[in-house]
Amino acid sequence: MPDDLKPKIGQSFMTLDRALDFYNNYARYVGFDTRKKGSKKEKDVITWIYVVCSREGTKQRKNEQHEVKRKRSSIKCFCNAKVSWKFFMGIGYVIQSFVEEHNHEMVEERHKHFMKLNRNLDLVHQKFILDCANANIGPTLSFSLLKEVLGGLDYVGCTVLEVRNYRRDLRAYVEGADAQMLLNEMRRKKELCAAFTYEFEVNSKDRLTRLFWCDPTAKRNYHLYGDIVSFDTTYSTNRYCMIFAPFTGKDNHGRPVTFAAGLLSKENADSFSWLFKQFVKCMGVAPKLIVTDQDLGMKVAIAEVLLNTRHRWCMWHIMNKVADKLPKNMLGSEELKKELNACVWSELIEPDAFEESWHAIMERYGLANNDWFSSMFASRKFWVPAFFRDFPMSSLIKTTSLSESQNNFFKRYSKCRANLMLFYMNYNHALEAQRSNSAKLEYYDSTKVPILRTELEIEKHASTIYSGSAFNAIQEEIVYACFSLSCATLGVSTNRENEVYNINDKDSNSWTVTYSIGDDTYLCGCKKFERLGLLCSHIFCVLKYKFVKLIPEKLRGWRWLKSQFVKPIHGGFCDDHEIFSAVDEKKIAFKNMYALFFEIAQSIEGNIDQINAFTAIIEEGKKQLLGEGVVLSSIEKRALIENFYGSQVPNFIEVHPPNVVSTKGSGSRRKSKKEAAIKLAKKPGRKCGNCHVIGHHDSRNCKKVNEKTKQRQ
Known part of the structure; x- marks a missing residue:
């Protein structure tokens, strides 16, 4: 091996990290792992340390009375290879002794990537794992992605076990403090935006039991689309068994929209009453109708708090x-x-x-x-849909897939063992994706021109006022009403106040459409407009008969219009809060730097000379910006995790998280053969069918059977 890689007695290093890195690089090259054996410390300064080969010593044997639960092989074989350093003021760490010889074979080149020294998570690994965790990608898939990024398993530098352990440490970092960190984060948001609302309660032991939160965008959405609210608690965070309770509706595109959310430790009437009170207090007005599952506690709480709200059970x-x-x-x-x-x-x-x-x-x-x-x-x-018919827009929930799709939506962003901070982060990611989809649909509504199927003015008018999904439904009704032979006006009767039209449909059903002359309103017997806020083909048939070219204002519904035309359902809402996030110039600059790096890396891939030249440029730039010999310290590594959570672990904790509960898969420990035998010996025996002796033995191998076998022989 190169002489400059081999340790020499008297060789000095300015810092201990450099000394250890030097010996570890030597060990990697030769083909063995290392282990710290001992050290001395004076006034927070390590004055003496020595490192040995990982195969030094021998495996400790336990007392024979204690059963070994896990039988594992050992790599130790009394290897004496080692190195030691002593600290000298003004000089640094000087090698005092160096034993080069090993009593075992070195690791072959093709196996070196399995060595522990080559399986450390460096900054690249840690940042990548944190990014994957932020995107709710599990350890196994994170490792697979890392393998592809770095060019294969031989170049990853770690195994999936290290990735899992790092994710475990990520959760352990906030152990016991995640409830306080979550409340601190919400307090910070409240200070930045007065319209952000959060409320919580703790029990006698200062453990979090109830939490409610809502941001300005959610409040705005509720006042626009909150005529009907779906409340579902079929998903729990599981680590603390806190029930996740989102308040959900549908926007003008027919997509789920979140109004607020809560976490509850108990599913009882008191907890639900508290949550509903916070919801009404936050929004200023209760919903007209709420759809839930058949939970008795919800029924009691709704009757107590939401006095003027109709309650319906979820059909799904x-x-x-x-x-x-x-x-x-x-x-x-x-x-x-x-x-x-x-x-x-x-x-x-x-x-x-x-x-x-x-x-x-x-x-x-x-x-x-x-x-x-x-x-x-x-x-x-x-629950019967027929009883919804006297309630406007009630069939928004008629398919009742809302609560199902919404819970599945959040489940994709939440892991069963997530702590409260991780859960809240994943909730925000889900909310961000939901709002991004809604913004994208608004963008399409403002830029795309729908494909018209007729030359009717009424269809063109509908395309300019309704959202994309609503227009598709309206378009079908217009085409059917104006061009289908099965939809026709059978007769008209008129008096001073009303015009009554009899309309036939494709199922040979006859419907009555009444036009009120004084009010300029239309009413159809199918009540689709009253249920959904969308016009039926029967009314369109009458509009065609009356040569109406534009949809009357009273028939537009205001519920499924394009965003700029939607009016608040709940009056008295003042939308004076900034709900759009400000552009972060640092993130833009960081993104541009990343893009430039990958552009160059992709361009020079496969050319070793260009790769080496680019690496030299980066190393020179690193020295200019950060100085010589920068080693990532434990404090900087901790800063990575703090940046991931967005906050530090508080020194003082007022609110503790709920008690951790056992989850699926954490059942009783499997007993060893010895334990099973002892337990069996304490039980009364049964009588053998052959020898009629009471005892625990196989009747096929009892003494009487053996004697008969000998006699036959």
Whole structure:
């Protein structure tokens, strides 16, 4: 090996880090791992230290009375290779002794990347793992991505185990302080923006039990789209078993939009009442309708707090339980499934018709005496779609996929073992993605021109006022009403106040559209406009008959219009807060630097001379900016994690996180054979079927069987 890489007695180093790096580089080149053996310290200064080969010594053997739970092989073989340094003031660390000889073979070149010295996480690894964690990418996939970035497994410099351990240390960094850090972060946001709201409660032991938060953008969205709110608590953070409770609605594009969120340690009426009170206090007005699952605590809390709010059960949750409540012999019945869905999911069925259809299904399949189905019918006012018909926009939740999609949306950004800070960070990432999608749709609405299917002025007018998704639905109704032979006006009757039109549709149903002359309003028997805020083909058929070229203002609904036309549903909202994030010039500059680096790296890939030249330029620039021999200290490494969380671990903790709960997979420890035998010996024995002796033994190997076998032989 090169002589300048080999340690020599009397060789000095200014710092201990440089000394250790020098010997470790020597060990890497030769092919062995190292281990610190001992040191001395005086007044915070290490005055003496020596490092040995990792195969020095021998494995300690435990007392035979203590069972070894994990049998692992050992690499130790009494190797005597070592080096020692002594500190001298003004000189640094000087090598005092150096033993070069080993009593074992060195690691082969093709195996060197498995050595512990070659599996350290340097700055590149740590920054990459932190970025992956910030994007909610797990350790295994992070390692796979790192392998691709660095050119293969032989060049990664670590294994997936080191990546997992680093992610473990990342969580451990905020252990016990994550609740306080979360509240400190929310307090900081409150100081920066007075419109940010958060409230919390602790128990007698100062452990966080309830938390509610809402930012200005969420408040604005609620006052624009908060006529109906879906409240679902089917997802928990799991580490502390705190229930995640988002308040969700739909925006003018039909996409989920988050109004506020909470974390609760208990799912009871008191907790839900507290959360609903905070929501109403924050927004200033309660929702017109709220959709939940069948939780009794929610029902009690809503009746107590949301006095003028209609409460409906989520159909998705109810229909998910049907398979569990049906008798086993009916689980495979496709006919029952079709009839039940046709009855329950019909938008046009009247209450009387629903009751008749429901009773018929229950009688036909012998479910009339089933307690669950009977209770569902008795509580039909909470869930039957027909009962929504007198409530505007109620069928926004008619498919009831809102709560399901919203929880799945947040689950993608949250890991089951996440601490509170990680959960809050991932929640913000999910919220950012949600709002970015909404902004993208607004951009499309303002720049893209929809493809028209007719030359009608009314279709062109609709394309200028409705959002993209709403226009697609309106367009279908216009085309059907104006060009389908099955949609036609059968007759018209007129009096001084009203014009009544009989309209036929493709299903041979006859609908009545009433036009009020004095109010200039239209009312259709299908009540689609009242349910969804979107015009039906029956009204469009009448508008065509009356030669109306533009959609009347009273028929636009204001719910599905383009963003600039949407009016607040809840009055009294003052949108005077800045909700757009300011441009961070440092992040822009950092992004440009990154882009420049990768552009050059991609251009010179494969040319070793250019790569070496570029590396020399970077090293020279590093010396100019940071000085000679910069080594990443433990403080700087800690700063990486602090930047990841956005804050430091507080010195004083007032609010503690809830107690950590056991999660799936953390069951009882598997007993060893010895423990199992001891436990078995304490139990009373059973009588052997052959020898009739009480004891724990295999009857096939008892003495009596063995004696008979000998006699036969």
